[in-house]
Amino acid sequence: MESSSAATVSAGPGPGPSPADLLRRLRARGAADPVTHVERVPARAGVPAPWPSWAQAELRASFTQRGVVAPWQHQAEAANLAYEGEHVVVATGTASGKSLAYQLPALATLLADPRATVLYLAPTKALAADQLRAVAALELEGVRPACYDGDTPRAEREWIRRHSRFVLTNPDMLHHGILPGHAQWSGFLRRLAYVVIDECHTYRGVFGSHVAHVLRRLRRQCARFGATPVFVLASATSGDPATAAGRLTGLPVTAVTEDASPRGGVTFALWEPPLLPPDSSASPSVPAQATGGHDGATDLVQVRRSALRETADLLADTVAEGVRTLAFVRSRKGAEVVAASARRSLDDAVPGLGDRVAAYRGGYLREERRELERALLHGDLLGLASTNALELGVDLVGLDAVLICGYPGTRASLWQQAGRAGRAGQEALAVLVARDDPLDTYLVHHPEAIFGAPVEATVLDPANPYVLAPQLACAAVEAPLTPADLVLFGDGAKEAVDELVAAGALRQRPTGWYWRHRERPEVDLRGEGGAPVAVVESSTGRLLGTVDGGSSHFLLHPGAVYLHQGVSYVVDELDLADGCALVHTEEPDWSTHARDVTDLSVVSVRSYVDAGPVGMFLGEVDVTSQVVSYQRRRIATGEVIDTRPLDLPTRELRTVAVWFTLSPQSLALAGVQSADVPGALHAAEHAAIGLLPLIATCDRWDIGGLSTAVHPDTEAPTVFVYDGHPGGAGFAERAYGTASAWLRATRDAIAECGCETGCPSCVQSPKCGNGNNPLSKPDAIRVLDVVLANLPE
Ligand SMILES: [Zn+2]
Ligand SMILES: [Zn+2]
Secondary structure, three states: OOOOOOOOOOOOOOOOOOOHHHHHHHOOOOOOOOOOEEEEEEOOOOEEEEOOOOHHHHHHHHHOOOOOOEEHHHHHHHHHHHOOOOOEEEOOOOOOHHHHHHHHHHHHHHHHHOEEEEEOOOOOOHHHHHHHHEEEEEEOOOOOEEEOOOOOOOHHHHHHHHOOEEEEHHHHHHHHHHHOOOOOOHHHOOOOOEEEEEOOHOOOHHHHHHHHHHHHHEEEEHHOOOOOOEEEEEOOEEEOOHHHHHHHOOOEEEEEEOOOOEOOOOEEEEEOOOOOOOOOOOOOOOOOOOOOOOOOOOOEEEEEEOOOHHHHHHHHHHHHHOOOOEEEEOOHHHHHHHHHHHHHHHHHHHHOHHHHHEOOOOOOHHHHHHHHHHHHHHHOOEEEEEOOOOOOOOOOOOOOEEEEEEEOOOOOHHHHHOOOOOOOOEEEEEEOOOOOHHHHHHHHOHHHHHOOOOOOOOOOOOOOHHHHHHHHHHHHHOOOOOOHHHHHHOOHHHHHHEEEEEHEEEEEEOOOOEEEOOOOOOOOOOOOOOEEEEEEEEEOOOOEEEHHHHHHHOOOOOOEEEEEHHHEEEEEEEEEOEEEEEEEEEEOOOEEHHHHEEEEEEEEEEEEEEEEEEEEEEEEEEEEEEEEEEEEEEEOOEEEEEEOOOOOOOOEEEEEEEEEOOOOOOHOOOOOOHHHHHHHHHHHHHHHHHHHHHOEEOOHHHHHEEHHHHHHHHHHHEEEEEEEEOOOOHHHHHHHHHHHHHHHHHHHHHHHOOOOOOOOOOOOOOOOOOOOOOOHHHHHHHHEEEEEEEEHO
16 A cells, blocks of 8 residues: 655654764664664655646646645556556555556546446555545545445445445455355446556465456456456565566566655664673573473574564664654564563653653554554654554655564565655665574675565465365356366366366356356465364453464464464464364463474475486475474563473375485585484575575465485485475475575575574574474585585576
8 A cells, every 4th residue: 555645744853863873873882783784775866757648637636636746757657558558567665656556547547437447456454445545535526436345334335336436345355245246246347447456465375376366257257248457556566576466467467666756865774683692691681592302402502682672772772862763573562572671771761751662553443553653753752663564554654763673574575664764855764683583694694685686576376276276166156167267267277177077066068167066165365274263262252363274283272372453362272173262361471382293295296407416396295294392482582481292183285395305425525424414404494494585475484394314205315395385375386496596595594694503593493393403504504505516507
């Protein structure tokens, strides 16, 4: 969601210290300099463009009244392409005004053709509501914009179907409501001129693959009614947006990526919290990270000061300097810890000063959140700790400093968060504080991977049979499938239809494939890996939410701390037979981290590279895993309190994996003793999983791994990395396609970590089922050197 206004919000107190001065003071606090790199992101002047000649005077006047004097170049370029009938994706930065790019052609068309309609899709209801306000404020005659989602009262629905010409909804509603009810929507769909897909980079992985087919179903219904709408997509800055948008829509899409909106200069610092001395038991913040289970090898390894503490201190310091600062923290609990700790140190310094810092939680009402944003913009509040840029209002830009506690997972998100800093004509500061994590460590030592690299591509895989088959079933209910539909739904559609026929779900007739059942198939776009598990509060019987089956063992095991809407619960019981977890409210000061053990067998090889002693493979695998224990860790410090056993059944997953093998001879030649091979492969596997998000928009929790000195299926030392979703989500495929870049970054991340024997910043993994044992950091580098020396670029 973007503000449609090209004007930049500029408010708040007068100029504080310059970013350079501020940074100098911040980094002078400790003994060692925590800053690994400073990048000056220069200010950019905006490049305005003339209004398109086709934009009516009435439309221009409405925008001008809302403060848009003229479009920026990228807005005009995208709008012109869309108006000419080309599918277009505009992929530019935060607050660059992407809305205008689709509002212009869509609204001009509605004004020119009194019958035309527009469908707008946002990933969340809140974003659709924001956009509704923006369109309604233009007060254009006859447009009648309306939100149509799960909250829309029944009484209004029919009116919207009949009369609204600008319907704002979300993919779930399109899937569950609009497409199954296409007969009632025929008037709207027949006249559909534009489909707008906002924040389209959020449609990734399995969810994105589902949405891709929902859009194909939409196109199929439009085609039946004779409509061929133009698709206009808005994305955060992302790598190769044309390809991703093409995969999502199934259409050729032109990308507009040159951001022509003005921006203030930003001084961007990469910050690595200092390593703590190994024997500093005097320090209260030493997390007792164990390297092994119960074998006595539990010497403390060097660990860094927690990123949360570091961020809290930075927030207190910037606020003390009178600088309006927004701190992004990955978890809600973390955001509250940062705010509370900053408040405490400020109050210690100047009683009452702590009141100028707040936490911004998901549990607040919309009005409360907007009030906090206003207070920060106007300088009544000086510091805010928040979780996620998507939850923030579009107007909250132009801050003096942004602190980012831990790499947010993608460069796209990083820039979205940093983009909240800097107003036109004024310099701002952004600081990325690295967590104890291989990817964070790599990035603060490889600024070129942040500032020089293109943003990662959004990955989705519409050919995933676990997505394709249920989506074809939904399509068949909406209208019998024809051979032409198989082309529309793409690779694998024929095989999926054959399987649905074999399973008795579809019947083939001369006119097509027909759905045989009375009920519609139940397909959840966001769920995967088994039926969802309901989370129920025992004392009240209230349903708090659901967790997809695939994650339930990790998130809802007995003793798990479960966060919902900013409230903390603890799980008493996970009833797998009934598909529910019973919880009670409790706010312990620890978090829980489940661990699993895994077995894997190769089903088939899709593609491979034979590189002498090294083999690189992509294929299908069966993974058997079991969540066996969980760790409790102190939230503020990361200290491990204990590890507790769990008794949960094993589960099977058929998915896609990338794997490499090495000959034992090549390992021996590289100096890896045979006793060290398991630790070498295991360490390489952990780091490789940690670095995969560098090249694909996934989270390390989307991916699993397994390494072994000899695997029965490959008969060689092997490292497997697999998608944690049934059928795969495209991550392993992406890793295979960019294997040398991915493993080069992995190798460098390990080699450049300052620790002696391996730490959470390089080869240790927070989700290891074997308690991070065995691990050999130096041998992992040797393993990767052998792979990289043999693998073609
Ligand atoms: Zn390390
Ligand atoms: Zn492991």
